[in-house]
Amino acid sequence: MADDVAKPRHALELHRVVKSFGPVVALRSGSLVLDAGSIHALIGENGAGKSTLVKIIAGVYQRDAGEFLLDGEPVDFSSTAQSKAAGIAVIYQEPTLFPDLSVTENIFMGRQPRNRFGRIDRKAMRQEAVEIFDRLGVSIDPDRITDGLSIADQQLIEIAKAISLDARVLVMDEPTAALSGVEVERLFAVARSLRDEQRALVFISHRFDEVFDLCDTVTVMRDGSYVDTTAISETTVDDLVRQMVGRDVTELFPKLPAEVGDVLLEVDSLTRPGVFRDISFELRAGEIVGLAGLVGAGRSEVARAIFGVDAYQSGTVRLEGRVLPKGDPRLATVRGIALVPEDRRKQGLVLDDGVSRNITLAIRSKLAKWGLLWTGLENEAAKVWASRLEVKTAALDAEAGTLSGGNQQKVVLGKWLATEPRVLIVDEPTRGIDVGTKAEVHRLISQLAQQGIAILMISSELPEVLGMADRVLVMREGRLTGEFSREDATPEAVMYAATADVEVAR
Ligand SMILES: Nc1ncnc2c1ncn2[C@@H]1O[C@H](COP(=O)(O)OP(=O)(O)OP(=O)(O)O)[C@@H](O)[C@H]1O
Numbered sequence: 175m176a177d178d179v180a181k182p183r184h185a186l187e188l189h190r191v192v193k194s195f196g197p198v199v200a201l202r203s204g205s206l207v208l209d210a211g212s213i214h215a216l217i218g219e220n221g222a223g224k225s226t227l228v229k230i231i232a233g234v235y236q237r238d239a240g241e242f243l244l245d246g247e248p249v250d251f252s253s254t255a256q257s258k259a260a261g262i263a264v265i266y267q268e269p270t271l272f273p274d275l276s277v278t279e280n281i282f283m284g285r286q287p288r289n290r291f292g293r294i295d296r297k298a299m300r301q302e303a304v305e306i307f308d309r310l311g312v313s314i315d316p317d318r319i320t321d322g323l324s325i326a327d328q329q330l331i332e333i334a335k336a337i338s339l340d341a342r343v344l345v346m347d348e349p350t351a352a353l354s355g356v357e358v359e360r361l362f363a364v365a366r367s368l369r370d371e372q373r374a375l376v377f378i379s380h381r382f383d384e385v386f387d388l389c390d391t392v393t394v395m396r397d398g399s400y401v402d403t404t405a406i407s408e409t410t411v412d413d414l415v416r417q418m419v420g421r422d423v424t425e426l427f428p429k430l431p432a433e434v435g436d437v438l439l440e441v442d443s444l445t446r447p448g449v450f451r452d453i454s455f456e457l458r459a460g461e462i463v464g465l466a467g468l469v470g471a472g473r474s475e476v477a478r479a480i481f482g483v484d485a486y487q488s489g490t491v492r493l494e495g496r497v498l499p500k501g502d503p504r505l506a507t508v509r510g511i512a513l514v515p516e517d518r519r520k521q522g523l524v525l526d527d528g529v530s531r532n533i534t535l536a537i538r539s540k541l542a543k544w545g546l547l548w549t550g551l552e553n554e555a556a557k558v559w560a561s562r563l564e565v566k567t568a569a570l571d572a573e574a575g576t577l578s579g580g581n582q583q584k585v586v587l588g589k590w591l592a593t594e595p596r597v598l599i600v601d602e603p604t605r606g607i608d609v610g611t612k613a614e615v616h617r618l619i620s621q622l623a624q625q626g627i628a629i630l631m632i633s634s635e636l637p638e639v640l641g642m643a644d645r646v647l648v649m650r651e652g653r654l655t656g657e658f659s660r661e662d663a664t665p666e667a668v669m670y671a672a673t674a675d676v677e678v679a680r
């Protein structure tokens with residue numbers, strides 16, 4: 175397709191690109207052809223090679239073989255600075271901001287505007303940051319440090335950074351994974367206006383609704399190789415799934431019948447001023463309770479307070495009738511609560527430890543005999559969960575940081591499931607997980623409920639909540655604003671409770 179001289183040049187082309195890391199072949203034959211004025215979806219299972227392809231475009235990695243053309247001319251980027259200079263901006267799957275720097279400093283990192291005295295022009299920087307945020311329709315304080323900002327806000331800062339670079343090629347690697355509702359719509363509006371300015375965009379997502387809503391063209395990858403490129407108008411979800419996984423995925427929400435038993439967790443009037451207030455609910459054995467709401471509604475904060483990693487001011491948490499002292503996650507774990515956090519890179523994983531070590535991290539004391547922990551024992555315990563969750567890794571002792579984003583998420587899930595909890599809190603359990611594995615994770619959650627575990631599932635994906643939950647709780651701005659039985663939990667009812675009159679101030 176690139177050989178047709180009569181056609182205008184493509185903005186960017188990759189053909190049969192190969193990339194290995196030692197024995198691991200991350201890309202066997204990656205191809206992608208981007209055109210100006212178009213939004214191109216790049217999809218594929220966890221570990222298919224999407225992020226690796228993106229990192230080659232960005233100059234993070236250099237390809238071992240294959241062609242890379244920009245405006246029809248061969249290019250080689252030996253650094254990210256070179257790709258930036260060529261007008262390529264990449265928003266990575268995991269935000270890469272400097273936590274101690276301000277929002278504005280992060281946006282202008284490495285290329286601060288100077289005033290006529292040669293000094294960094296802070297006023298100009300701040301002004302431009304404010305303008306970009308206005309255009310994005312978000313209100314983030316440009317002067318605060320980025321540490322402590324939600325993932326959603328961090329992503330928006332990355333996007334602001336790309337916009338300020340005036341990039342002609344903008345790649346977004348799962349930018350919406352941590353956003354919901356209003357934020358996604360806002361991002362899409364920005365993406366569309368960038369397309370109308372004749373930029374070329376790449377959009378990586380595991381959410382088909384978004385791909386169909388936003389994109390013009392789609393390229394599917396499988397096992398490190400290019401599969402197909404189609405116009406969005408000429409394909410269907412079923413076709414794409416088949417190309418991605420090589421089979422049909424029949425049941426995305428395989429909910430099994432479970433017997434609902436005794437109350438295991440009681441949360442009473444939990445309050446942390448400014449964050450959440452008067453949160454009361456119960457979880458019963460065998461029950462899956464969905465906690466819905468917009469990003470920023472305070473759901474993760476409530477989960478973290480229950481588990482003891484965050485403080486709260488008043489209220490009580492009881493586990494099987496006994497008060498659980500606050501602020502003691504170790505005790506919570508011993509008593510049988512597990513929390514699978516939302517931000518896996520920061521809270522869930524030790525990136526330079528091996529996969530097995532990560533999976534067994536929370537059960538080390540149980541595994542150790544006479545104070546010793548044998549690698550064999552560790553691998554044995556880890557293997558069970560790695561295979562149950564289909565963690566795709568070269569070896570069990572491979573560094574967790576080298577796994578694809580979705581596979582890292584599975585490792586965090588495995589780590590907490592290995593503790594065999596009575597109460598399991600999962601925060602966005604399938605964020606960044608591909609469609610095939612999603613169904614597996616759902617089946618697993620359902621099986622755990624069937625075994626009598628009480629599950630609180632925080633999710634911004636409404637279909638997931640409605641598909642899996644026996645009961646749905648809704649939070650908005652730090653308060654519980656709705657509770658629905660499975661039968662009554664319609665998308666409209668839940669969304670209404672989550673947003674009240676739709677537009678919610680951030
Ligand atoms: N630095 C690295 N060292 C070793 N292996 C790596 C490295 N980076 C990626 N890989 C491997 O290459 C494969 C492709 O990973 P990649 O991150 O590109 O997948 P992906 O399609 O982005 O998946 P996801 O949807 O989970 O984000 C995976 O098997 C991964 O473990």
Ligand SMILES: [Mg+2]
Nearest residue numbers: 224225267579
């Ligand atoms: Mg990826």
